[in-house]
Amino acid sequence: MKEEKKEENEKIVIDLLKLLSETDNVELEDVTIDAEEFAIEIVPAAAPGRPELFKLSLEPVMPGATGKIEFLVEASPQGLRVLGVPPVTPAAPAPPKVVELLSIPFKYPQLPYTSKIAEVQLGATKSEGGSRGVTYKLGGYSTPPMFLFQETSINRPLFALDVFDMRPTLAGPVKRSYADVLEDPVAWAKKCIETYKADLVSVHLVSTDPGIKDTPPSEARRTVEDVLQAIDEPIIVGGSGNPEKDIDIFREIAKATEGEKLVFASITLDMDIPKAVEPLVKHGQNAIALAFMDINQAKELSRKILEAGLPKNQLILDPTTGALGYGIEYSFSVMERIRLAALMGEEILQVPMSCAATNAWAAREAWMKVEEWGPRELRGPLWEATTAIVCMLAGADLFMMMHPLAMKIAKTFAEALQKVRKPLSEIPYEKWVEAKY
Amino acid sequence: MPKILRPLDVYKYLPQTNCGECGESSCMAFAAKLIERQVSVEKCTPLSEPKYGKKLKALLEVLRSPVKEVTIGIPPNAITIGGKDVMYRHELTWRHPTALMIDVHDEMEEEELIKRVKFVNDFSFIRIGRELKLDGIAVRCVSDDSKKFSTAVSTVLKHTQLPLVLCSYNPTVLEEALTIAGDKKPLIYAANKQNWKEMAELSSKYKCPLVVSAPGDLSLLKSLTVSIKKYYNLDDFVLDPGTFVDGGTILDTISMFSVLRYAAIEGEDSDVGYPLLGVPAAVWSLFDGNDDEKRLMESIVASSLMSRYADILILHSIDVWPILPVIVWRDCVYTDPRVPPSVKPGLYEIGKPNEMSPLLVTANFALTYYIVKDDVERNKIDAWLVVVDTEGTSVQSAVAGKKLTAENIYETMVSSGAMEKVQHKTVIIPGYAARLSGELEDLLKDWRVFVGPRDSADIKQFLEKIWKQEVFGEKQ
Ligand code: SF4
Numbered sequence: 079m080k081e082e083k084k085e086e087n088e089k090i091v092i093d094l095l096k097l098l099s100e101t102d103n104v105e106l107e108d109v110t111i112d113a114e115e116f117a118i119e120i121v122p123a124a125a126p127g128r129p130e131l132f133k134l135s136l137e138p139v140m141p142g143a144t145g146k147i148e149f150l151v152e153a154s155p156q157g158l159r160v161l162g163v164p165p166v167t168p169a170a171p172a173p174p175k176v177v178e179l180l181s182i183p184f185k186y187p188q189l190p191y192t193s194k195i196a197e198v199q200l201g202a203t204k205s206e207g208g209s210r211g212v213t214y215k216l217g218g219y220s221t222p223p224m225f226l227f228q229e230t231s232i233n234r235p236l237f238a239l240d241v242f243d244m245r246p247t248l249a250g251p252v253k254r255s256y257a258d259v260l261e262d263p264v265a266w267a268k269k270c271i272e273t274y275k276a277d278l279v280s281v282h283l284v285s286t287d288p289g290i291k292d293t294p295p296s297e298a299r300r301t302v303e304d305v306l307q308a309i310d311e312p313i314i315v316g317g318s319g320n321p322e323k324d325i326d327i328f329r330e331i332a333k334a335t336e337g338e339k340l341v342f343a344s345i346t347l348d349m350d351i352p353k354a355v356e357p358l359v360k361h362g363q364n365a366i367a368l369a370f371m372d373i374n375q376a377k378e379l380s381r382k383i384l385e386a387g388l389p390k391n392q393l394i395l396d397p398t399t400g401a402l403g404y405g406i407e408y409s410f411s412v413m414e415r416i417r418l419a420a421l422m423g424e425e426i427l428q429v430p431m432s433c434a435a436t437n438a439w440a441a442r443e444a445w446m447k448v449e450e451w452g453p454r455e456l457r458g459p460l461w462e463a464t465t466a467i468v469c470m471l472a473g474a475d476l477f478m479m480m481h482p483l484a485m486k487i488a489k490t491f492a493e494a495l496q497k498v499r500k501p502l503s504e505i506p507y508e509k510w511v512e513a514k515y
Numbered sequence: 516m517p518k519i520l521r522p523l524d525v526y527k528y529l530p531q532t533n534c535g536e537c538g539e540s541s542c543m544a545f546a547a548k549l550i551e552r553q554v555s556v557e558k559c560t561p562l563s564e565p566k567y568g569k570k571l572k573a574l575l576e577v578l579r580s581p582v583k584e585v586t587i588g589i590p591p592n593a594i595t596i597g598g599k600d601v602m603y604r605h606e607l608t609w610r611h612p613t614a615l616m617i618d619v620h621d622e623m624e625e626e627e628l629i630k631r632v633k634f635v636n637d638f639s640f641i642r643i644g645r646e647l648k649l650d651g652i653a654v655r656c657v658s659d660d661s662k663k664f665s666t667a668v669s670t671v672l673k674h675t676q677l678p679l680v681l682c683s684y685n686p687t688v689l690e691e692a693l694t695i696a697g698d699k700k701p702l703i704y705a706a707n708k709q710n711w712k713e714m715a716e717l718s719s720k721y722k723c724p725l726v727v728s729a730p731g732d733l734s735l736l737k738s739l740t741v742s743i744k745k746y747y748n749l750d751d752f753v754l755d756p757g758t759f760v761d762g763g764t765i766l767d768t769i770s771m772f773s774v775l776r777y778a779a780i781e782g783e784d785s786d787v788g789y790p791l792l793g794v795p796a797a798v799w800s801l802f803d804g805n806d807d808e809k810r811l812m813e814s815i816v817a818s819s820l821m822s823r824y825a826d827i828l829i830l831h832s833i834d835v836w837p838i839l840p841v842i843v844w845r846d847c848v849y850t851d852p853r854v855p856p857s858v859k860p861g862l863y864e865i866g867k868p869n870e871m872s873p874l875l876v877t878a879n880f881a882l883t884y885y886i887v888k889d890d891v892e893r894n895k896i897d898a899w900l901v902v903v904d905t906e907g908t909s910v911q912s913a914v915a916g917k918k919l920t921a922e923n924i925y926e927t928m929v930s931s932g933a934m935e936k937v938q939h940k941t942v943i944i945p946g947y948a949a950r951l952s953g954e955l956e957d958l959l960k961d962w963r964v965f966v967g968p969r970d971s972a973d974i975k976q977f978l979e980k981i982w983k984q985e986v987f988g989e990k991q
Contacts, residue, residue, distance in 0.1 A: 460815075
């Protein structure tokens, strides 16, 4: 409000109050002076211990007008006197009547989920018909991930590091971790397991792409066999993405590793699905179905694969992972929708989900050298770890990752699922306020 | 169940005069926008007339989200948090992005404190034409000394207009700070089992929102909230169930946040229907590790809690790299999940291209388009850019999902008239689309297809070292 109007306003107020003081019965609530567009509010006992004082505030009610003027008014036998602006200390609230902490228990909400995610076994031991020393179970959950955390005896998400059968183009910070093994998939796989503690490895047979080296299935098989010789863990066999060639590759390797319960990635809608699935069924292998960020496509693909004869407990769904900042929110929501639908009874979606967190490296925020963004040796792995963990919270269970540090962060997070954790009452959380850091 | 309103549910509380003051053609149209949360009640100015007092009150009650909206700070820098209607963002776009507050404390050197405040003021990261910023400052009382704390608060006030959180469990300390900062409506942290009466009185006296804190004890959290609400008639709460991080307890934290939110939205437990506060900064007092490990952990805790229902977070690190993923994830998760950010497919001119300029191909994901355009412009390159309809997905995803194929690149080149624009008969496709090059060459017959870099940041180098040599090499 404009300053020069103040005097004029004061006069109005005084006149008004005089008028009011001469009347017997006055309703002071909600008084509006329409002509001036001001609301008047009179609050008794504006100052502690001075009941004769009133606070009077003028507040414009015109749209867009701002500003509020407050006066302190004294009511005395002589009349009303405007004393000026009241002290800033707001009036103390009226003391409450009963003040005792109520005890109201928080009732844990009943979750509506009725169904369960299939449990997929990765790897088979000798007695199970394979040759693996280490095997894993994936899935088997009956609630969405964020409610799972109260349980301790459940399968935790698993982490695979990527291995390539030919020297790949890798982002700087990733390359550094594998510099000595880039030409040797066997040494690479060993390093992932032994040095970086991956649960398993994902061997990408990129060289088999007819547009790249067109490596024949027999040679790809030898690579896989050599890796299996070198490590005890199950592996993911990744094709080149060529829908025809991958079928030949899968058939060759599935047969040669009969009963190993490996994971074959990926089966896509543009493949001849019965043909792709047949050797996996026959030789007891698992498959990853790659759908493209779309729940309906995921359903269609899953239905076709199950109809082709693959048991539900040999199937994993990959709804495609967009990098953080480059479409991850679509992956997050599609994964969440798939998992919720599955738990509510949608049979063809009741399978574990996989997530290629490696895609995070497509984001320039992950790999690019930009001084003001900080060191990419930390920024990059954090970008990949965040991509993985965000998807984990949406329901992903099997992670394909690249940077050892990123995997370590995400894996530590997941491992806590199976840990006996300290009771929260023993942790001095409150300290965050007064601790010096 | 999440509250789904129909226009009639709110229409009955509007003046029903169709006066048009709100900018809508009718009260019904306004009602429709209200339930979609596209407009706010204040836009209907007639409703503020005293005679509509009852209707206004009822309307606000009907529109109240299962998670209440709480405002911190004063205009123009006030932030509103909470206001959540659904558990999952695919049901309805989440509103009111998680507020990110950075801490300072009262035993910091003044210089350090001001540096941190300025960092928050100035932080800016531009993405798809949007500026991502931090939201405010949390001032912690480490000294337990009212004077020191007030001094720190007034120093902060001198250097920022952004909203504050005042943090201490000592009501005396907070009271003194509130005499200088109370009119800025900071968030008060926190009422707990010991001090809740005094804190409630402060919240009531200074009309500031109040954090209710009961670490690890949801029944206590609920009891405190209900008690304060009942005895003090307050309703602007933020709930703090505790942010536990060590020894894997981050999972318990996520679980508590999720259960509270589920109870508020699906269980209609309005006693816990308030915004949730997460404190990733607790990593710095609870978690064993070196500073970089703490930064990594803090960032991960922040992103996880943001995914799982935190409405406001207090962070400590002011390094850009751990903040970046958090602030980008916030920008992503709060967008409308139904619409991929995309640009119109077709031919775009960057700079002043002619028949000798390079012809580039990319996807119509908005971010991809802006990045390519930026890189080309920044390097002062004149180019033709063919944007293919990949249904708003990035090149890498689109190639994997068969949304960027040789056919649709070819079709877009033909339909957009791109092929007539250049004489050199060459086209450059993104590095991630390398595997399409053979097929595209078959379709384009006498054209040559170049596989460009994976990231357009390298486009200049590619054009100079490879493309220009190959295409114009002989001529130069
Ligand atoms: S301003 Fe209010 S009364 Fe007027 S048309 Fe809009 S909703 Fe109706």
